[in-house]
Amino acid sequence: MSLTEKEYIALCKQLIAEQLRLVPDNGTLRQRDLECLADSIEEKSGIRLSLSTLKRLWKKDYDQVPHPSTLQALVSVLGYKDWQEFRLRQAPLPAAPVAEKRTRRLNRWMILPVIAALIVFSWLIAFRSGQPASIKPLVKGPVTFTGNKTVAQGVPSTIVFNYDVSNVVADSFFFQQSWNERERVQIDPGKHYYSAIYYYPGFHRAKLIANDSILKRFKVHITTDGWLPLAHHSFQDSIPVYLPKDGAIKDGALHISRNALTAAHMDINKDLTLSYFNIREFEDTYSDNFSLDTRVMLDSTNMNACPGLRLVVICEGDIFFVSMIRKGCERNSNIKMGEVYEDGIQNDLSSFGRDLYKWQQVQIQVVNKQATISLDGQPVRTIRFKKDFGKIMGLAYHFTGTGGIDYVKLKNGKNKMVYEDEFGK
Structure with a gap:
C-alpha cells in the first residue's frame, strides 16, 4: 500500500529530526532547532526557508501540502535531489504474505535471533541517512568567536578568527567561513586561532560549529574599492x-x-x-x-x-x-x-x-x-x-x-x- 502525500511529508520530517537530532517539544521545534534546520537547508540547497515557514511545518496540527520548492528544500537535507526522488526511495515494499499461525511455543533460542534482528533494524533506521546522528554539544558557559582583517579592503582577504570553546563539551569542532559546507574544516578545541582567506568579496557569515550545531556566527564584510x-x-x-x-x-x-x-x-x-x-x-x-x-x-x-x-x-x-x-x-x-x-x-x-x-x-x-x-x-x-x-x-x-x-x-x-x-x- 503506497503512502499518501501527507504521510510522505510526515516521514520526511521524522527523518530530518533524526538526522539533525531535533527534539520536538509538544510537536513543535525550539527556536534553536529551527535556526539549525534553516541553516542546514540553506547549506544543502541554497534556499533560505524562513523560521515562520519551518515553525508552521512542524506544528502538531499542520495538515497542508507545502509548495514544491519547499519540499525540495527539505529533502535536500537528507541528500535527495528533489521530492520525487525522495518518494521513490522511501516507497514502502509490498507487504509480505501473512504466515500461518503456529500453535507451537517458541523457545528462547528462536526468540534471541529475532531480538537481535530487531536491534540491527532499529540501528539501521537511526542511521538511514548514511551518517551517524550527531549528539548535541553541552554548552556550560560563554563561547568566544571573533575575527580581524589583515587588509581593510579588497581581495584576497585573510581573516584571523579567535575562538574559545573551553566551555563546550562535544566530539568535534569545525569552522565554516561561509554558507558553503564544502569550506567546513575541523579545528583544534585546545587552540584559539584559525585563519581563512576570502577570495570573493561580499557579505559572509562565518560559523563556529560543535558536532553539527552552530555555536556562533561572525559577520565578515569584504568590501571593494568601487567596481x-x-x-x-x-x-x-x-x-x-x-x-x-x-x-x-x-x-x-x-x-x-x-x-x-x-x-x-x-x-x-x-x-x-x-x-x-x-x-x-x-x-x-x-x-x-x-x-x-x-x-x-x-x-x-x-x-x-x-x-x-x-x-x-x-x-x-x-x-x-x-x-x-x-x-x-x-x-x-x-x-x-x-x-x-x-x-x-x-x-x-x-x-x-x-x-x-x-x-x-x-x-x-x-x-x-x-x-x-x-x-x-x-x-x-x-x-x-x-x-x-x-x-x-x-x-x-x-x-x-x-x-x-x-x-x-x-x-x-x-x-x-x-x-x-x-x-x-
Whole structure:
C-alpha cells in the first residue's frame, strides 16, 4: 500500500529530526532547532526557508501540502535531489504474505535471533541517512568567536578568527567561513586561532560549529574599492581571476572585453562567468524599502546555448536576485526576493526570457517588503516577503560570457539616491 502525500511529508520530517537530532517539544521545534534546520537547508540547497515557514511545518496540527520548492528544500537535507526522488526511495515494499499461525511455543533460542534482528533494524533506521546522528554539544558557559582583517579592503582577504570553546563539551569542532559546507574544516578545541582567506568579496557569515550545531556566527564584510571585475570557469572555482579595472569603462558602460579576458589567460572558448562586484555599506538602505534601476546587456559573441545574466542585491541576512535568460531557455530562469524563491520549472517566468544582446532595463522596487520587478519599464512580477534581511551591503552582476552595465541607480526607503554610476557619461 503506497503512502499518501501527507504521510510522505510526515516521514520526511521524522527523518530530518533524526538526522539533525531535533527534539520536538509538544510537536513543535525550539527556536534553536529551527535556526539549525534553516541553516542546514540553506547549506544543502541554497534556499533560505524562513523560521515562520519551518515553525508552521512542524506544528502538531499542520495538515497542508507545502509548495514544491519547499519540499525540495527539505529533502535536500537528507541528500535527495528533489521530492520525487525522495518518494521513490522511501516507497514502502509490498507487504509480505501473512504466515500461518503456529500453535507451537517458541523457545528462547528462536526468540534471541529475532531480538537481535530487531536491534540491527532499529540501528539501521537511526542511521538511514548514511551518517551517524550527531549528539548535541553541552554548552556550560560563554563561547568566544571573533575575527580581524589583515587588509581593510579588497581581495584576497585573510581573516584571523579567535575562538574559545573551553566551555563546550562535544566530539568535534569545525569552522565554516561561509554558507558553503564544502569550506567546513575541523579545528583544534585546545587552540584559539584559525585563519581563512576570502577570495570573493561580499557579505559572509562565518560559523563556529560543535558536532553539527552552530555555536556562533561572525559577520565578515569584504568590501571593494568601487567596481571589481573577476571571472571564473565554474562556480566551484575557489579562486577567481581578478581582472584589471583600467580600460573597463568604455563608451559610457562598464564592460570587460573578450580581449581583456584572453590577456588574463582565460579560455574564452570554454563556458565562463564574468562578474562585477561593488561591495560597501550603502547609507541608510535596508532590504524592506529600496529601489534599484539598472541597464545590462550580453555580448552577441556569446556561444553558450542558454546564456543569461543575474543581478544580485547582497544584504546582511541573505540575497535578492533577478535572473534573465535567452528566449527559449526560460526554464532555467529564477528569482529570489526576500525568502521567496521561484524557479522557471514550477513557475511561469516566461517574462524573464529576453533578447539579452540588446540593452535590458531592470528595476526592483521594494516597499514595505513588497517587491515589484519591472523589465523595460513594465512590471512583470510582484512578490511579498516577510523576513527582515537588514542593510544592503553590496551589488553584484554575473554574466554568462561577457557583458556590460550601462548605469546603476540605488535609492533608499526615503527616496534618497545613495549610489549612482553612469560610467563616464
